[in-house]
Amino acid sequence: MRARLNESLLYDSLRSLVGDGAWSLLTTLAGSVDISRPLPEIVRPVAEAAGVEAWRINDAWQRERHFHEAYPFDYHILMEGDKLFPKNLEGIHFLYCYGRLSLLEASPVTVLGMRGPSVEGRQSAVDVIRELSSLGRPIMGTLDTGLDAYSMLYALNERMGQIVVLASPLHQCMPESQKELMLSLANAKPANLLVSPFPPSAKAQKWFTVPRNEVLVALTDFLVILEERDGGPLWKLARSLTDRGGRVMLTDSCLSNPLYSQARLFAEDHEVLVYRRHGDLKRILTSHSSRRRKTEAEQLELF
Numbered sequence: 001m002r003a004r005l006n007e008s009l010l011y012d013s014l015r016s017l018v019g020d021g022a023w024s025l026l027t028t029l030a031g032s033v034d035i036s037r038p039l040p041e042i043v044r045p046v047a048e049a050a051g052v053e054a055w056r057i058n059d060a061w062q063r064e065r066h067f068h069e070a071y072p073f074d075y076h077i078l079m080e081g082d083k084l085f086p087k088n089l090e091g092i093h094f095l096y097c098y099g100r101l102s103l104l105e106a107s108p109v110t111v112l113g114m115r116g117p118s119v120e121g122r123q124s125a126v127d128v129i130r131e132l133s134s135l136g137r138p139i140m141g142t143l144d145t146g147l148d149a150y151s152m153l154y155a156l157n158e159r160m161g162q163i164v165v166l167a168s169p170l171h172q173c174m175p176e177s178q179k180e181l182m183l184s185l186a187n188a189k190p191a192n193l194l195v196s197p198f199p200p201s202a203k204a205q206k207w208f209t210v211p212r213n214e215v216l217v218a219l220t221d222f223l224v225i226l227e228e229r230d231g232g233p234l235w236k237l238a239r240s241l242t243d244r245g246g247r248v249m250l251t252d253s254c255l256s257n258p259l260y261s262q263a264r265l266f267a268e269d270h271e272v273l274v275y276r277r278h279g280d281l282k283r284i285l286t287s288h289s290s291r292r293r294k295t296e297a298e299q300l301e302l303f
Contacts, residue, residue, distance in 0.1 A: 004077035006036050008094050009068065010046070012199050013039065013060035017052050023093050025050060067200035075170060076101055086218035088244055092197045092211055098170050098186060099193035100161070108140040108163050109285070110216060112234055113147025113226035120253040121227030124275070125151045128224055128251070131281045133158045140165065140220055142212065143178040147226050153181055162192040165219070167212040168204035170196050195219070213237050221246040222285070224275065227254045230262040242270050249273040249284065 007026070015022035029035055033045050039061040047054040078085045078095040084104045085095065109132055113121055125147055132139055138161035142148045155162050164185055166174070173179040185192045197211050198204075213233070217240050225248065228234040238248045250272050254263050266272065273284055 002075075002077060004036075004079045004082070004094070005068065006038055007079055008077050008199065009061055009064045010035055010039055011094065012064045012201060013057060014046075014050060016060045016064075017056060018050055026093075064199070064201055071171060071200060073098060073170075086215070089214065089218040092214065094197070094199070095215070096170055096196045096199065097193060100191040101193065103138050103161050103163050103193045104219065106138050106161065107222075108138040108161075108220060109281075110140040110220040110223045111151045111226065112141055112223065112237075113151065114228050114232055114234070115144065115146035116229075117147045117150070117227050118253075118257070120257070121147055121251075122150060124226045124251040124253050126154060127278060128226065128275060128281065129154050129158060129160070131278055133160050135282055135285065137285065138163060140216070142167065142216070143173065143175070143182055144209075145175055145177060149178050149181060151226070152185065156181075156185060156188060156192075159188075159190075161190070162188075163219070164192065164194050165212055165216050166194060166196040166198075167208040168196065169198040169200055169202050170194060171200065172204045174204045174208065209233075213240075217241050217244065217246070222249070223247070224249045224251070224281075225254065225263075226251055227257075228260070228263065230260060232262075235262060235266055238266065239270075247271075247273060247284075249275050249281075252276040 011022055011026050014025055018025060029046060029049055033042050043054050043058055047057050050057060076097040078097060080093040084101060111128055113125060129139065129151060139155045140163040141152050142165055152162060152164060162185060168174040173182045186194055197215050198208065217237060223238060223241050223246065225234050225238060242248055248270060250263055250267060252274055254260055255267060255274060
């Protein structure tokens with residue numbers, strides 16, 4: 001049986017009945033009930049704790065199970081508290097993953113950019129991805145039209161390890177125009193990794209980009225912004241990452257473009273790094289990794 005399947009089914013069933021209180025209820029139940037068992041085996045205490053009729057919780061569970069079982073592929077479920085589940089992710093308690101989970105342990109570098117890139121923005125994507133490929137570092141990004149999808153496609157051709165965070169359940173693609181790319185990434189050898197915070201029963205909506213971006217920030221500590229317009233959504237995402245102690249790198253072509261004043265303002269207000277030439281990523285990532293290992297060793301010594 002798939003790990004965390006029953007916990008996920010129970011959570012989504014409770015959420016359909018009690019709303020935002022589902023996670024608190026689930027954690028309370030876990031103190032007295034084995035929530036890893038199928039609902040029919042524990043339906044009475046669950047119904048009593050939720051304050052709903054047993055038949056209602058059972059109907060909701062059967063519906064959720066139908067969507068999970070409809071997937072024609074194997075997938076993984078991560079639950080809050082699991083080793084690979086990000087520590088700083090609030091309000092999202094399960095992640096649904098297809099592919100190579102070990103990529104989450106490989107310190108992926110997130111590479112994002114704007115929808116309508118310039119020629120310089122596309123060249124920056126090529127330069128950054130080539131250097132990451134030479135370093136053997138996986139890349140993380142989205143399927144958004146523009147530099148995001150362009151970067152994922154280029155990395156696919158480089159046969160790099162890739163983590164794609166979806167704004168949809170695993171069986172859907174947002175935007176639909178990138179469905180072919182999504183399938184290519186999912187079927188690549190060696191395997192890549194698709195990650196979604198949305199259960200199989202969800203139907204993709206435009207606002208799903210908000211929790212998608214929260215997962216992106218929680219899964220990475222290093223973001224490269226290839227190019228972004230003034231007022232673009234990546235500045236909010238970048239601020240969220242720096243607030244959590246992550247690092248942001250901007251390309252020199254973005255900072256020097258007179259049209260992008262917000263890029264220069266962001267660089268002035270935050271301790272950003274600048275990508276100017278091949279070798280900058282190696283230098284920064286090497287020193288960043290050494291600093292992190294030193295910090296971890298110091299923390300271990302304290303205990």
